[in-house]
Amino acid sequence: MNLSALAQGNALLTKKNLENRIKAMTGAKVMVVGDLLIDELVEGKPERISREAPVLILEHVETLMIPGGAANTANNVTALGGLCHAIGVSGDDYYADKLASVLEKHKITHALVKDPTRPTTVKSRVISKSHSLMQQLLRIDRISHEIISPAIERRIIELICDAIETCDTIILSDYKSGVITDGVIEAVRLHARQRKTMVIVDAQNRFERFHDCTLITPNQPDAEAYTRIAVEERDDLNALGARMLERVQVGALLLTRGGEGMALFERGKAPVELPAFNRSEVFDVTGAGDTVVATMALALTSGASLVEAMALGNLAASIVVRKPGTDITSQAEMIEHLHKLELSD
Numbered sequence: 001m002n003l004s005a006l007a008q009g010n011a012l013l014t015k016k017n018l019e020n021r022i023k024a025m026t027g028a029k030v031m032v033v034g035d036l037l038i039d040e041l042v043e044g045k046p047e048r049i050s051r052e053a054p055v056l057i058l059e060h061v062e063t064l065m066i067p068g069g070a071a072n073t074a075n076n077v078t079a080l081g082g083l084c085h086a087i088g089v090s091g092d093d094y095y096a097d098k099l100a101s102v103l104e105k106h107k108i109t110h111a112l113v114k115d116p117t118r119p120t121t122v123k124s125r126v127i128s129k130s131h132s133l134m135q136q137l138l139r140i141d142r143i144s145h146e147i148i149s150p151a152i153e154r155r156i157i158e159l160i161c162d163a164i165e166t167c168d169t170i171i172l173s174d175y176k177s178g179v180i181t182d183g184v185i186e187a188v189r190l191h192a193r194q195r196k197t198m199v200i201v202d203a204q205n206r207f208e209r210f211h212d213c214t215l216i217t218p219n220q221p222d223a224e225a226y227t228r229i230a231v232e233e234r235d236d237l238n239a240l241g242a243r244m245l246e247r248v249q250v251g252a253l254l255l256t257r258g259g260e261g262m263a264l265f266e267r268g269k270a271p272v273e274l275p276a277f278n279r280s281e282v283f284d285v286t287g288a289g290d291t292v293v294a295t296m297a298l299a300l301t302s303g304a305s306l307v308e309a310m311a312l313g314n315l316a317a318s319i320v321v322r323k324p325g326t327d328i329t330s331q332a333e334m335i336e337h338l339h340k341l342e343l344s345d
Helices: 003-007 014-025 070-079 094-105 149-167 182-194 220-227 234-248 288-301 306-320 331-338
Strands: 031-032 036-049 056-069 083-090 109-114 122-130 133-142 168-173 198-204 253-258 261-265 270-274
Touching: 003 253, 014 109, 014 306, 014 331, 031 149, 031 288, 036 070, 036 083, 036 094, 036 109, 056 094, 056 122, 070 083, 070 094, 070 288, 094 109, 109 149, 122 234, 133 168, 133 220, 168 182, 168 288, 182 198, 182 270, 198 288, 220 234, 220 253, 234 253, 234 261, 253 288, 253 306, 270 306, 288 331, 306 331
Parallel strands: 031 083, 031 168, 036 122, 083 109, 168 198
Antiparallel strands: 036 056, 122 133, 253 261, 261 270
């Protein structure tokens, strides 16, 4: 698929228009509800092999804590100039305050419910760095996959109700750690309908729970598993999109396809495909889906069409996959890369 040919058929996909849409994201108010977590990076310098066991000894260099999971989505919102309020659950442990500090460092306001029955979710990666080469040696997850209790669920719903008047769009970010319950989804759906607030969903399975939401953004492998349609040619892609819309009953479906780009499906409209803006410089795809949903939420909140929002999500993702680990981009960086694309001015 040729980007310039596609853009010629869509007057919205010009550099000037998309640049204006990027700038318009400033100040858009988004609430992120979901599985907030810490990505902990423990960096060490390789020294020698241990005498105790055939393992590498690393001399500790530094430990970094950055937003992960739904917190990475929130981080992308603020990095792109939006205002974000995050709601989720922590444990009652050492990392609970660390999670709050990580959110505050990135200008994310938050409401965390402490649950002493579960740990604060932390994904710790041990990294060996030698010269310019960085290699992940080990990952340890502190996580509970249990659904939150009815009491914690009620508190989450109360916090959503308290904050919903201050946001224009809600993102439900489900990393399968138990926060996005049926009750939470129904409460968001009810209050969003009353206020005509958009609800955008980033989930990996059980998509039918999110019926009547504005937009859902699965990746192709998860959508294929859900619909049992393997995409091998365009007819398969269209069939998958049609079945997802029928089964999930959402306003629109944005299918992320890795190196194949994205496909947008809306009821009563022809599908729109967009090629990946970057296929040759992919370093790490970690967190790219969070970047897409955050960018699209900001764009839609500030008045962009779904096609414009898709293009901006594609652009933002093409930047973060060039970077190691979970990362973000900015308006300035997006505009810089936008002007390198084969689009008309």
